[in-house]
Amino acid sequence: MSRAHIVTSPAEAVAGIEDGSTVLVGGFGMAGMPVTLIDALIEQGASDLTIVSNNAGNGDTGLAALLAAGRVRKVICSFPRQHDSYVFDGLYRSGKLELEVVPQGNLAERMRAAGAGIGAFYCPTGVGTPLAEGKEQRTIDGRDYVLEYPIRGDYALIGAQTADPMGNLVYRKTARNFGPVMATAARTTIAEVRETVGLGEIDPEAVVTPGIYVDRILDLSALASQEVAS
Amino acid sequence: MSIAVAATQTIEHLDRGPLSKDELAALVARDIPQGSYVNLGIGQPTMVADHLGAxxxxxxxxxxGMLGMGRAAxxxxxxxxxxxxxxxxxxxLPGxxxxxxADSFAMMRGGHLDVCVLGAFQVSAAGDLANWHTGAPxxxxxxxxxxxxxIGAKDVFVMMTLFAKDGSPKLVPRCTYPLTGVDCVSRVYTDRALFLVGTEGATVVETFGMSMEELDERLDIELHTL
Known part of the structure; x- marks a missing residue:
């Protein structure tokens, strides 16, 4: 099924995520972090996951809680170490977590390549640094480049501001960050949104992520009103 | 393409001490051309924003993911x-x-940003940068x-103290910390002096509370003057 589907519960949103999956998780710090979907993933129980995200969790919530629950085998990120990344730090230092550090722009571009059907690309970032060691290099027009491969996700969990029934998404301010790129790079993209609007209510010129990239939508405002009703 | 230096000869400011952090930020701000697109790195470089006129x-x-960032909220x-x-x-800000x-880093990698200001652990006279990892196990x-x-911005300015806490210079013949980029820095702004760096080595533009002779004594690199 290719058309976006509006789900009614967090459990339905993350249903079927298999053990061993690669999951792209949006957000830059807490901005754009799909906390409700991550909590649902913890509840759902999938383990042995590879998580691709800019950071490796802040405090005890969101990604940090998923790590603390022991569900993650490997983290691919640009910046794991933060003042409040103690959950990650502890697991990494005790050897319970594999880490691949990727320059932030390469992280984004490698997912963009996955979503755009690019086999690999030559990138100038990291030439002559430890992160380029062992990678194929080439000089083009006198400049050195490193060959970088796509990062594909089985699933993407992202946060957005508004969705319509087509799955079109609009984001808000810098909470957009990795969302649009991750949406293209995963086999199944799951978005939590703050509101859904009717068909035609998002200006087509303002759509950031076209619905073709989106599979499941969880409307947080509808969840909140369900809770009030019950 | 580097921004040209206004000074025509090396100036030694001997009637004063080293620059404060705030003065250093003001010095960097002074040298950013009007109308530039600029990225200020995390930490001390953020202070440069306070000295950019409206x-x-x-x-x-x-x-x-933003152009037109305003002050802290x-x-x-x-x-x-x-x-x-x-x-x-x-x-x-308006506009x-x-x-x-992916777009944000494309505009960086694609050479659309004019200036980036970064902190550093070490910079080499040739403009290599080490600022991401101490290499400690x-x-x-x-x-x-x-x-x-x-590697993205047209000009990369580094802003740092010239000496580490143990007194060792941070402008070095060759970086001993893991590299962030090769031959990428064009200027090094420090509390003791402003340097141009690159394939031709290090050139002193201005000193602050230190003479050329003292600088030469404390650094392990060859220093050129304007």
């Missing part, structure tokens, strides 16, 4: 959806634009956008 026409880029202005690359809440991460590696920024 009429400078300078547009700030933050790699988490206060009180009710704080919005969790609007932060800078250091995850500090900020404000937006601001938001974009996703127990340190958790974290690179963020440092490598992308180092």
């Amino acid at each position: 009429d400078s026409g300078i547009v700030l880029h933050t790699e988490n 206060r009180d009710e202005e704080v919005d969790p959806d609007l932060t800078n690359a250091g995850k500090i809440p900020v404000t937006e 601001a634009a938001y974009f996703h991460h 127990d340190a958790i590696p974290a690179v963020g956008g440092a490598m992308d920024l180092a």
